[in-house]
Amino acid sequence: MGERIFASYWLETGDDPQRAAEVIAGEQSSGTFVALPTETPELKRRSGARVERLEVIERVNTPSLPGGMQSDVYTRCALQISWPVENLGPSLPNLMSTIAGNLFELRQVSGLRITDVQLPPSFAEAYPGPAFGIQGTRELAGVSCGPLIGTIIKPSVGLSVEETAQQVRELVAGGIDFIKDDELQADGGYCPFDERVSAVMRVVNEEAGRSGRKAMVAFNLTGDLDQMKRRHDHVLAQGGTCVMVCLNSVGIVGLQAFRQHSQLPIHAHRAGWGYLSRSPHLGWDYAPWQKIWRLAGADHLHVNGLRNKFSESDESVIAAAKAVLAPAMAHKPMPAMPVFSSGQTGLQAEDTYRALGTADLIHTAGGGIFGHPTGVSAGVEALREAWIAAMKHIPLTQHAVTSRPLSQALEFWR
Structure with a gap:
């Protein structure tokens, strides 16, 4: 199994939490807003992001952020998603696009905050870190x-x-x-x-x-x-x-x-x-x-x-x-x-x-x-x-x- 990147989020959504998590994972990897014939099961296994963990924290009646989908209830969750390093290589600029890209704008998202990032050894090999x-x-x-x-x-x-x-x-x-x-x-x-x-x-x-x-x-x-x-x-x-x-x-x-x-x-x-x-x-x-x-x-x-x-x-x-x-x-x-x-x-x-x-x-x-x-x-x-x-x-x-x-x-x- 190849190296993977793990990012954790605090998520609030007016959608079904599992569906919202899958939308985020798809948007930030191989998916799009409509199913495409080129997104085969093999491609998704190879390059798709995975929802590793989803835990419901609480539910509230009003959204934290404006815009997006309307709902009678908004669910707050702890979410972890992972990506194969092969999607982007050990690249910090592309890491930012992957873990902090278009997911904030998704209509399913009424609140989202990055709480942790775990990177594999290839990033340490690519970036020397502090010199002093x-x-x-x-x-x-x-x-x-x-x-x-x-x-x-x-x-x-x-x-x-x-x-x-x-x-x-x-x-x-x-x-x-x-x-x-x-x-x-x-x-x-x-x-x-x-x-x-x-x-x-x-x-x-x-x-x-x-x-x-x-x-x-x-x-x-x-x-x-x-x-x-x-x-x-x-x-x-x-x-x-x-x-x-x-x-x-x-x-x-x-x-x-x-x-x-x-x-x-x-x-x-x-x-x-x-x-x-x-x-x-x-x-x-x-x-x-x-x-x-x-x-x-x-x-x-x-x-x-x-x-x-x-x-x-x-x-x-x-x-x-x-x-x-x-x-x-x-x-x-x-x-x-x-x-x-x-x-x-x-x-x-x-x-x-x-x-x-x-x-x-x-x-x-x-x-x-x-x-x-x-x-x-x-x-x-x-x-x-x-x-x-x-x-x-x-x-x-x-x-x-x-x-x-x-x-x-x-x-x-x-």
Whole structure:
């Protein structure tokens, strides 16, 4: 028996659930809306998708999504479908068309969400996954244990090259581990990419010469493929150790092709994730989505943060981080590093560490660092001390007695 791809869904349908599942399987493989003489039993056995599991969860009276067939009752189910790899080959772009293609538009579907994807070994052979992951990132950043303490250049856009470099100067002098561009910062006329990289890396390299530690800076090089390659080469030439890509902007082919070129860790931003996920009745769970991007080459993946400024719950954030830390495939772990951000301070450190049981992560705080009353260096130290307390299971207020920056931070981390 050949290799198969398995995808799991939450399905809501006004049709008979078994019939709706078969329609989805047919639409996404060898079938169409009318029986054709060329779709022989032999062809269907060879290339047809199979309904592997269908479990009824509950029934409701109104559909979750507009349009489609009308019914007096709508059934919600757990559905798993499988496909032979021979239908598409070990190809991530074609995988997306297969598991997340026209099935969302079917009239039988009044709700559909992808909850899991299981891929066979041929995908791991075709895609190398992250080049650096957790261990490679730690080595380049010089952080052997604990989280990478990080921040984001703010304001998102509008700073000049000189103003950006000055912000970085304060951060690296304060001992920051990780700095990233905002996803909105690209190659604008006010802060051109090449000039920004050269100025920032001059500051980073000078501080590394003094301290012996080089902060990791993730420069946002999102663009077309040739632009990304050229920008990567400039970062590398300036001594940079990380680059950033907005996944939904460059697509799977863009990331995979860039991964083949890159000699640096790829910090993957999920900008636009909300339109894929915010409705519980449509789109993706994070676990299967991030697995595909890890295969394509992402070393770091954003997961939001606890008590964040967005709509995502803490439970969802932790589930996302656990998914990034879990093996991507049973036979090839492809470790990647979760990135916590969005309204973060040291107040989230204890809960984050307790929920994950590990500090293999990047914790980025903007205002939580820059807002410190005695300056950026104290803000960096306060966030680091909060994590030391978390990992030693010491109450934050108790640990603050031994750290003035942390004690002062507790006055504005509210």
